[in-house]
Amino acid sequence: MSDDLGLFTDEPTDVRRRRSDPEAFRRRKRRRWVTALAAVFVVVLVGGGVLYGASQIVQLGAYEDFSGEGTGQVVIRVESGETVSAIGSTLADQGVVASTKAFIEAAEGDRRINGIQPGFYLMRKEMSGEAAVEHIMSPDAKVGRVEVRGGMRLEDQLAPDGGTTPGVLTRLAEATCVGTAECVSSERMHEVAATADLRSLGVPEWAVGPASEAEPRRRLEGLILPAVYDVKPGASAEDVLRDVVTRSATMLQAAGLPQAAEGTGHTPYELLTIASIVQSEGIGKDFGKIARVIENRLAPPAMRLGMDSTINYPLDKPALLTKPEDRDRPGPYNTYLNYGLPPTPISAPGQDAIIAAEKPTEGSWKFFVKCYPDGTSCFADTYEQHQVYIEEARARGAF
Incomplete structure (x- = not known):
């Protein structure tokens, strides 16, 4: 008996269990297989999930890159003077490209990349470096850009065809509407322009007082x-x-305001108003002479300015010519009826118009009229000479 026990003891445990209870052994064996299969399934599921999540990432040497054109929308900003590396870093931080290196490598050798301008760009998430380079240099990518030209006004203008031409405030509102971004309405932009604290908006201190006294919707004009x-x-x-x-305030300072007003007999705000009339009434080469006409008319014995641009300003008309009924309409901007300057600027004056207002061309002119089709004006000392120029202008088809 001892020999039998010794031989049985040396057998593996699974063999002894199978001999003692075959059915229990089979149940345990099935459980092991189920457990093993479950473990394999979990590994495959987790591994598959990881692979799926990274399916768009490609390892290229020492850097990662997405594949494809990307999806969704994201707005990124390119600052002035940024390098290609800095732009790539911004794109990587925003999830546009997988790595800064992916953008740099794609841009290498493409000289167009150096032409990227500061501003905002509408990109997509998870773009390949090559796709990001091509897109950021396309015209469709640049968004939020508004050009304000000399002579433009805050308010929408009546167009010759009966429609309207968007003013500065409407254009700014429209620029906020890109892709899925929430838009600012034109009405909201006008409301803030009319009611917000002027100092909080960045209006220069020398302009806060007179602008505060203006009609609310006119106070940011100029x-x-x-x-x-x-x-x-x-x-x-x-x-x-x-x-x-705030940016405009910096440009006003570069144009000499408020310091340049010293010794002119005008406040800085008055010079800005003169500059806006100069901008609205003529072309660049005549700005200095037009500014001198305004000065000569304001000097004692004072004359009325008689500027058509100021008549049409509250009427939201861009034309220079006026109708008799408009010239007879009372109001603070009617320089045919009132002496002195209007209460606010009437348009956006450029730096050359501001400098002309600060330093008018020397001369004795008191009259001018657009006398050539290209916008060139003729200047006269007397009303009689002025009338001659008007007839010549009509003959040339200048107006």
């Missing part, structure tokens, strides 16, 4: 200078106006 502005899509009306007005 304080948004001609330039190209980059508006962030989805930004609030307050942020948009603050950025634009």
Whole structure:
């Protein structure tokens, strides 16, 4: 008996269990297989999920890159003076490209990349480096850009065809509407321009007082200078106006205001108003002479300015010519009836118009008229000579 026990003891445990209870052994064996299969299934599921999540990432040497054109939308900003590497870093941080290196490698050897301008760009998530380079250099990518030209006004203007031409405030509002970004309405932009604290918007201290006394919807007139502005899509009306007005304040300072007003007999705000009339009444080469006509008419014995541009300003008409009934209409901007300057600027004056207002060309002229089709004006000392120029202008088809 001892020999039998010794031989049985040396057998493997599975063999002893199978001999003692075959059915229990089979049940245990099935459970092991189920457990093993379950473990394999979990590994495959988890591994498959990881692989699926990274299916768009391609390992290229020492850097990662997405494949394809990307999906969705994301707005990124390119700052002035940024390098290709800095732009790539921004794109990587925003999930546009998988790595900075992917963008740099795709841009290498493409000289067009150096032409990327500061501003906002509408990109897609998970783009390959090559796709990101091609897209950011395409015209469709640049968004939020608003060009304010000399002579433009805050309000929409009546167009000759009976429609309207968007003014500065409407253009700024429209620039916030890109892709899925929440838009600022034109009405909201106008509301903020008329009611927000002027200092909080960045209006220069020397302009806060007179602008505060203006009709609310006119108080920012002339304080948004001609330039190209980059508006962030989805930004609030307050942020948009603050950025634009603050930048304009810097340009006003570069044009000499407020210091240049010293010794002119005018406040800085009055010089800005003169500059806006100069901008609206003529072309660049005549700005200095037009500014001198205004000065000569304001000097004692004072004359009325008689500027058609000021008549049409509250009527939201861009034309220079006026109708008799409009010239007879009372109002603070009617320089045919009133002496002195209107209460606010009437348009966006460029730096050359501001400098002309600060330093008018020397001369004794008191009259001028657009006398050539290209916009060139003729200047006269007397009313009689002025009438001659008007007839010549008509003969040339100048107006």
